[in-house]
Amino acid sequence: MSNTVAVASHPEPDNNYWTAGYGLKSWLLTTDHKRIAILYLIMISVFFVIGGLFAVLIRLELLTPAGDLVSSDTYNKLFTLHGLVMIFFFLIPSIPAVMGNFLIPIMIGARDLAFPRINLLSWYVFAIGGMTTFAVVLFGGVDTGWTFYTPYSSTYSKTAVGLTAIGVFITGFSSILTGLNFVVTIHKMRAPGLTWFRLPLFVWAHYATSLIMLIGTPVVAITILLVFLERVFGVGIFDPALGGDPVLFQHLFWFYSHPAVYIMILPSMGVISEVVACFSRKRIFGYGFVAFSSLAIAVLGFLIWGHHMFTSGQSILAGMVFSILTMLVAIPSAVKVFNWTATMYKGSISFETPMIYVFGFLGLFTVGGLTGLFLGALGLDVHVHDTYFVVAHFHYIMVGGAIMGYLAALHFWWPKITGKLYSEAWAKLSAIIIFIGFNLTFFPQFLVGYLGMPRRYHVYPDEFQIFHILSTAGASILAIGYAFPAFYLIWSLFRGEAAPANPWNAKGLEWTVPSPPPKHNFDTIPVVKEEAYDYSRLEEEVV
Amino acid sequence: MLSNIQILPEVASTMAGKVDALYFFITAVSVFFFLLVMLLVTFFAIKFRRRSKDERPEPIHGSLKLELLWTVIPFILGMAMFGWGAVLYFDMFTPPVEGMNIYVVGKQWMWKIQHPEGNREINELHVPVGTPVKLIMTSEDVIHSFFVPAFRMKMDVLPGRYTTAWFEATKPGKYHLFCAEYCGTKHSQMTGSVYAMEPVDYQDWLERESVATLSMAQAGEQLYNQLGCGTCHAQEAEPRGPSLYGLHGRAVELLTGNAITADDSYIRESILLPAAKLVAGYGPLMPTYKGQVNEEELLRLVAYIKSLNLDTEDSTSESRGGKELKEHRNE
Incomplete structure (x- = not known):
């Protein structure tokens, strides 16, 4: 961190949130939002490793066209569990439950979330949902795909669908509780002077995300419950043999699960806004447009579920409505990308690790977003639907976009969260390895997808092999890239230099408190007198 | 080895070329915008790199003109993509009046096909080129999806109802038939071949392979x-x-x-x-x-x-x- 402005370091306070209590009980019964964020961080990291191991096995199997490493049933369970774990237990909670939990109260000048005990409850609910999923693995796994399409899931699958449904159902409540907590906190607990349009865009993004969590999650919970009722009690809802409608399930499922994509990407967009402003020393270009584009995405996101169903037999008219709305939702994302780019114009740009991740995000998210247009265009989607083109597209969004954003956040706020500095050299190296590995893994999948390689295939025709070899090679590089941070970040906890309060010379209330923050964040509640990202007034702020 | 790599599937139906044209259009738009963003980011990163720790750039609040520009242009392009895609979609799911019907039943994990003449096939579909073929499809169990990449056609096959799709093959050859909707253990083996044949060869095939005495x-x-x-x-x-x-x-x-x-x-x-x-x-x-x-x-x-x-x-x-x-x- 040689090229950052040196900031006078606060003396290590005695009562920071790490040292405020010792022993397991002080952690497991904590209502401190910062400690709960750490509990989430530990748990989702474990899930990320597990989900990643499933991915490694999938990629190894696909190295050859024949099914030679695992059986078809095992393969089907691997991609199902990979999807389930990564989506419900890593991506959805990743930035909101860890970074949002830790930062939102500090960013808005509050001492905690509105409902600290509900916050702890949501972690326990999440943990119980997670344990249920572990139990699914012990009971032989589940093979429906994370999408649970009926009547396969409700009638035909012989695996532990019921238990998985319970696990996802429970986990959903953790999301609902977190969303509720954020909405109330952002409405009611902003410091004096912190008007809506002075809020950091990270907070705006989380506000939009929380709305989706609150409105969407109950729908998926009900849907999963209906699958459970049909499977266990034979109530005919989705299976035509019982008088149900299998396509109804798809409508209900995607009504939540398409907005869920925005639960995963919006918080990441919030992170990018914070980081790009800091390392360009500029306020965000078009603050209002970036803020409202988050809300536009949240609202439009609820109206486009049918674009997952262009070949399901829905009417041509329905297809057209969903297609036109899908094209519209692309616009706020494009607006954000242009505004971030414009933020760099005439800035003072430096290249610390979080900013490297922003560059990675801009490249990968742009590819992910643009390839969404291929899928939104009706006649073209018919061909690429359910192929590797879709697999590549959503990995560019959810890994390229969401995880790049998550890693940017982790590296940006790590000194704040832990009070330690990590090695810039190692961190930059791993960011570059991740970027290269990611593209090598997923870019070939666009090509093989357009050639017609269907997703969820255990064996495949020989002519697709070259693309799978490239993809598996990329995945090994990506795995190394993801392993590095685990080492240098943990190493920094023990051997890292102590972090000053504001190592990046960044704006925002979280940088005005010591690193790590004291138990109650602020001794006196701050009064906000300026807009967000007022980097031109930097000196006055430096203590 | 690299020269052998295809990046486009065979063009073997009346629809294939039209779908590819839209694919090229959206690819061109995407490449343009990707390069635009990347070039700007790179240019700004170099031109405006931090030269001194004390730099305090002037704040820029934004520009309504620019916001409108980069809202309206993507909107117009998006609507063009929508319109083009919708026209194709309409054609894909509106079979011509003339042509032949073929009946498809999907089940875990095979495709059972009946021709009106009484011929039956499993995991193979023989069709003549130059004739629109309408598929009337249903499933005996879970949802499947009938996917022929060379024809750029795909349609879900649902239990409890008929779905239809159509294509007109233009080039004789053997093409992949895939199940594109995950359907359980052997989903990836629920595959087969479509044989597009000259009409004369198709007639020969119908007669040669006919085991059924009844239509x-x-x-x-x-x-x-x-x-x-x-x-x-x-x-x-x-x-x-x-x-x-x-x-x-x-x-x-x-x-x-x-x-x-x-x-x-x-x-x-x-x-x-x-x-x-x-x-x-x-x-x-x-x-x-x-x-x-x-x-x-x-x-x-x-x-x-x-x-x-x-x-x-x-x-x-x-x-x-x-x-x-x-x-x-x-x-």
């Missing part, structure tokens, strides 16, 4: 008699049941007062759930045939009921199904 409609008639359908559904309407002659494609007035076009799905439903849509003037007398006939047999019954349009030229010879079948018989 689909004839097999349906046999089943119709076995099940005793004719007892109530005779040529002339009986008090117990309406006549099925000339039924297919006609508007039927229901007991509820609504009218419905008697298509394949309606006939199938009326065999399995007779009380679901009662014809005006008839009571719920008919028993269900659920469990007595499987999906393939249902398709034969449907084919037979369609063929009844031919025998009543006077009343309903214009119905679509009848015409198609007539053409096949004349071939």
Whole structure:
């Protein structure tokens, strides 16, 4: 961190949130939002490793066209569990439950979330949902795909669908509780002077995300419950043999699960806004447009579920409505990308690790977003639907976009969260390895997808092999890239230099408190007198 | 080795080239915007790199003009993509009136295909080039999806209803047939081949491979008699049941007062759930045939009921199904 402005370091306070209590009980019964964020961080990291191991096995199997490493049933369970774990237990909670939990109260000048005990409850609910999923693995796994399409899931699958449904159902409540907590906190607990349009865009993004969590999650919970009722009690809802409608399930499922994509990407967009402003020393270009584009995405996101169903037999008219709305939702994302780019114009740009991740995000998210247009265009989607083109597209969004954003956040706020500095050299190296590995893994999948390689295939025709070899090679590089941070970040906890309060010379209330923050964040509640990202007034702020 | 890598699937149907054209258009737009963003980011990163720790750049709040520009341009391009895609979609799911019907039943994990002439195949589909082929599809169990990349066609195959799709092959050859909707253990082995053939070769194939002595409609008639359908559904309407002659494609007035076009799905439903849509003037007398006939047999019954349009030229010879079948018989 040689090229950052040196900031006078606060003396290590005695009562920071790490040292405020010792022993397991002080952690497991904590209502401190910062400690709960750490509990989430530990748990989702474990899930990320597990989900990643499933991915490694999938990629190894696909190295050859024949099914030679695992059986078809095992393969089907691997991609199902990979999807389930990564989506419900890593991506959805990743930035909101860890970074949002830790930062939102500090960013808005509050001492905690509105409902600290509900916050702890949501972690326990999440943990119980997670344990249920572990139990699914012990009971032989589940093979429906994370999408649970009926009547396969409700009638035909012989695996532990019921238990998985319970696990996802429970986990959903953790999301609902977190969303509720954020909405109330952002409405009611902003410091004096912190008007809506002075809020950091990270907070705006989380506000939009929380709305989706609150409105969407109950729908998926009900849907999963209906699958459970049909499977266990034979109530005919989705299976035509019982008088149900299998396509109804798809409508209900995607009504939540398409907005869920925005639960995963919006918080990441919030992170990018914070980081790009800091390392360009500029306020965000078009603050209002970036803020409202988050809300536009949240609202439009609820109206486009049918674009997952262009070949399901829905009417041509329905297809057209969903297609036109899908094209519209692309616009706020494009607006954000242009505004971030414009933020760099005439800035003072430096290249610390979080900013490297922003560059990675801009490249990968742009590819992910643009390839969404291929899928939104009706006649073209018919061909690429359910192929590797879709697999590549959503990995560019959810890994390229969401995880790049998550890693940017982790590296940006790590000194704040832990009070330690990590090695810039190692961190930059791993960011570059991740970027290269990611593209090598997923870019070939666009090509093989357009050639017609269907997703969820255990064996495949020989002519697709070259693309799978490239993809598996990329995945090994990506795995190394993801392993590095685990080492240098943990190493920094023990051997890292102590972090000053504001190592990046960044704006925002979280940088005005010591690193790590004291138990109650602020001794006196701050009064906000300026807009967000007022980097031109930097000196006055430096203590 | 690298020179052998294809990046486009074979172009083997009337739709394939049109879908590729849209693919190239969106690719071109995407590459343009990707490069634009990347070049700007790179340029700004170099030009405006931090040269001194004390730099405090002037704040820029934004620009309404620019915001409008980068909202309106993506909007116009998005609408162009939507319109182009919608036109293709409409063509893909609106089969031409002329052409042949082929009946597809998906089940874990195979494709069972019947030709009107009575030929049956598993995991193979032989079709002539230059003729629109309409697929009438259903599933015996879970959802499958009929996907032929070389034709750029895909349609889900659902249990409990018929879905249709069509294509017209343009180039003889052997092409992949995939199941594109995850359907359980051997989903990735629910594959097969589509053989597009010159019409002469197709006729040869039909005759050479024909093991069935009966056409689909004839097999349906046999089943119709076995099940005793004719007892109530005779040529002339009986008090117990309406006549099925000339039924297919006609508007039927229901007991509820609504009218419905008697298509394949309606006939199938009326065999399995007779009380679901009662014809005006008839009571719920008919028993269900659920469990007595499987999906393939249902398709034969449907084919037979369609063929009844031919025998009543006077009343309903214009119905679509009848015409198609007539053409096949004349071939």
